[in-house]
Amino acid sequence: MSALPHSFDDASPGEPFGIGRFIDLLHRTIGLDAESIGTNAVSRAVRERYNLWRERHGGTLDDYHRDLTQDPARMQELIEAVVVPETWFFRDPEAFGALARLARVRLHERPGKPVRVLSAPCSTGEEAYSIAMSLIEAGIAPERFTIDAIDVSERALSIARRAHYGRNAFRGRSLGYRERHFRVADGGWQLDPAIAQSVRFSQANLLHLDAHAFERFDFVLCRNVLIYFDRETQCAVLRALDGLLAEGGTLFVGPAETGLLMREGLCSANIPLAFAFHRPERESANVFSGAWPGAPVVTPSLPAMPALKSAFVLPAWASAPLVRTAPVAAKPIETMPAKHEQTGTLEQARELADAGQLDAAANAARAFLNAHPSNADAYYLLGVIADARGEKQESRAHYRRALYLDPAHREALAHLAACLTLDGDEGAARLLLARAGRATGSTR
Template identity: 45%
Template structure:
């Protein structure tokens, strides 16, 4: 396709999607699909249509954006939002907590937030979620609130019993949860995007920055900072911490949630070295956990036997609990202990990967995710976390392979209804 670079350039200008990031084959595939629908056999003719039709540009964007999400993906961020909202309301009882989910895809993220808030005791009158996406088809699916099996992953699905009704082989979100989310179309790169929006207390913009070039990343981060309340929080994907960390934002100190807040007065700006993802020894405590008393890895006590062995938390459950409290060194040691005593498992290596990710140790995180995938090639979370790491390291082809594997392991047609 001789006109593919110009077509890709138009997409990049419109939504920041870089052909070098997602791969030429993806762009060519969606262009050929649109050409077929328009009965065009010359890509130069298609380029002419694209340059003169906003409708066609939107149609191409709809195909180029491939949603990949599920309920309570990266649960730690959802629970952190609920906790921060509850704490905020305890200090300001009359306030309405404003939350932004951007991009919201087919709605699983904002609905998960609404469910987490309700489960945490926050009443519907105390919060409002705005959910924005560039893809109108995704918004239509989100508004219906009907989801198939592919939107429910992992073992803990108790939330589905609490917040969904069965619906002809699928599940529909309860109306009360749907009312808490306001969906709207929007483009992060539009000049007037949310120019007059009221500030948000909590913003989630996860796993999108990695698809942009550096200048666009900084443009979007500046936009998000402008949308944040002075005491607000921003949550990004695991591989995006180095993108937002700098002179304006610092870690919020919420392990495994990848949350950030404005730097306090007098705080030193991050150096260029700290903005990158350093390869550090596994025993180095992260910045936000150093105030937490820690036991050295070589002195970790074995789990204390409870009165009923069946009720004793597993080593991995203990490790996750420690990681959630910021004790990443001890959590990592328990993962190692679980592997030594119980044998290798995908979940143990995946949790180790998350811990290394939270500690900024990209190389070790990548190794652990690959070990998890060796034992369980269909481990969705490990595939997507590894894809994000590879994307952040500039390996677009490797990231695309991981995302394609994740898509192939999903059962077709069982996400939001098309």
């Protein structure tokens, strides 16, 4: 066997002792798919940690790899170097509004039993604290809910427990919550202790969650992390989360992860822009077959969208009305608005897509296009269906066709922006997001 490289620079990524074995180790430990953040980013993190380790201990890259496998503290140092937190308060704000409404319903259905929420991973705490603020502002007393927040990064958890944040944690234009729940302190903002104390933080690895260590949760938020896993790991994490979800519970994911959950057989909760899902009801009576009781569905304005991998918006069928099963009296053609006369078949296509019948939905959308070849909504729906199937090129072509027909189609703009970001073309994605903002009067 050839001599091991003493310097990381001498290790070729394609050789047995290059970056590949560290990528494999990170994949086994935290499930990271290196391609999701770029192998160069992983390489830089390993290089940094190896050079620091070598200054203290000496030895080869092989020695460092062996040390990682034998010393959990050393492995944690590498994890901290790879995991870079990127979050902010009320990211995708409709999700928090939906959670608060659903929590009120849950409390009404089960009086005396607190609502349980899990934020996993919680990063530096902004998501978990956003949950707490949303529940309290919805009139739910702190003793009527519990929030557990877990993350693999101790560094992120230490920031979360401190509950002191800088300007980057507050994004968008709606910052009234900061005035209500924070005070200016030490060049930043300190969260109200009453909010901070309502969240319990602990270290845990999504790949090794013990469902028996927790009481089941009514709501689980696992947002914008599944996109960093390969398909096998995504399925493993979803199985673990399913084991933590109470009967009738709701799972919230990131905007770019909705297609994954549809492919795995979960059902949309039909709340626009909330990215909320539930498992199919096993009994014949499906309590989730329509809108949640007591949870009014609103059509919000376009939220502030980051130029990151999570720029998708909820598919248009999420708020589509149920298809009528009884005949409707025909209106005279001269009094029927053009938009109205086009919606019947397209609504059926959306309903089929929402039910997971993607082939039938695509056929219905194409049949509609045969009669209405210039309808941007139909092409957008075909794009979302292609996304759910994992058909990358087809989805992008449909979104572009929708934008050719309607340059201000905000959903197509947002979805195509997310696709371009995943392709690494963040410059073009930012331009599309800016157009989406202008399409709804946003100044972002």
